[in-house]
Amino acid sequence: MMVWDTLRKFLGFTGLAVLIAYGGMTGITGSLSLDTDTAFAQTGGNVPGNSLGNTSDSDFWRQVRRGAAGTVSIPDKKAGILVQDQGDNWRAIRNGPISVIGGWAMLASLLAIAAFFAFRGRIRIDSGFSGWTVERFSFLERFTHWLTASSFIVLALTGLNLLYGKYVLMPIIGQETFAALTYWGKVSHNYIGFAFIIGLVLMFTVWVRDNLASREDLTWIAALGGFFGARNHPPAKKFNFGQKMVFWMVILGGGSSAISGLALIFPYQITPFGETFAFLNIFGFGLPTQLSVLQEVQFSQMWHAITALALIIVIFGHIYIGTLGMEGALGAVTTGQVDENWAREHHNLWLAEMESSSEATDGTERQQPAE
């Protein structure tokens, strides 16, 4: 009996081991008969053998994955591209370098302004208020400034929300509030952009003549704008070199941002990047010129963000020097009046022009007292 029991157990274990080994081998070879024939590669999209569904669409789907375009009869032609894989690159650049470098650059500019304020303090009127004022900006100039400035502030806040709100605001105000805020912010952004564009056109028309380069600019640059050290006031006409730089950055940067913004709102009508790249290729850049609508939109979005972030940084400095940074400057864009001593220290050549023209017209030396 002992012998039978031992033999039965041995056969049982052996049989089980053979079954497991067979199962493993069939799984590996894919053949019940343990056929070890060499596997054949697919040819022409057909899987070799007699398997069901032997046509492979891998090449087809690979092309779809890489942005192959089909045709559609619906108005939204973008639907012809099922997977637009340049979107991966766009997303990586938007959420990577643009957001990260932009965020650090804004923070660095604010820290630089704070450091400058700590070092220099508020730039005072060295000779004090005279009590006499002179009209710095006319009604139209101030109107233009605030049309552009107020629309820019809304655009900047709603735009920054699109880029950083998910990380900064959403954890504080919650998802639902953030979603509503972002939706209405985006709508406001699209529509108030037109006010900004009109403001830019007006601003260019009103101020371009005073923002052309002049000899005094070199003196201003050599004196570092008089920012370092009291009683250091390089001569300037209506606008000094620093103000001219702000003007041209607003006109060119804001204008460029506006064009890319319009391209985002009207993606089929305004496609600036193909032509821009073709122009740049004259200088050997080798950029792609045959861009799909979606690629145009992606380039527009990235350029819109870059120019807007740069402009925001410039405007940080502009707001600082016009308010906290310099005594007596804010009145220029609120009431239009600035103190005569302020004008003499910061824009002496302009004041001299104003005084001479005032004397020539009505014989009065000053326009009106301050209070």
Next chain:
Amino acid sequence: MKAMWLGMLTAVVIAIGAGLVLGVFDATTGQVFSSQSTRL
């Protein structure tokens, strides 16, 4: 200060006007310009 407030008010009026124009444009053409930019 009037110029400042008028400038801000004009910005709002232009924005509302742009919204109306684009809204009418969307409604008459069947296109949705103002939402296309979200479809990257």
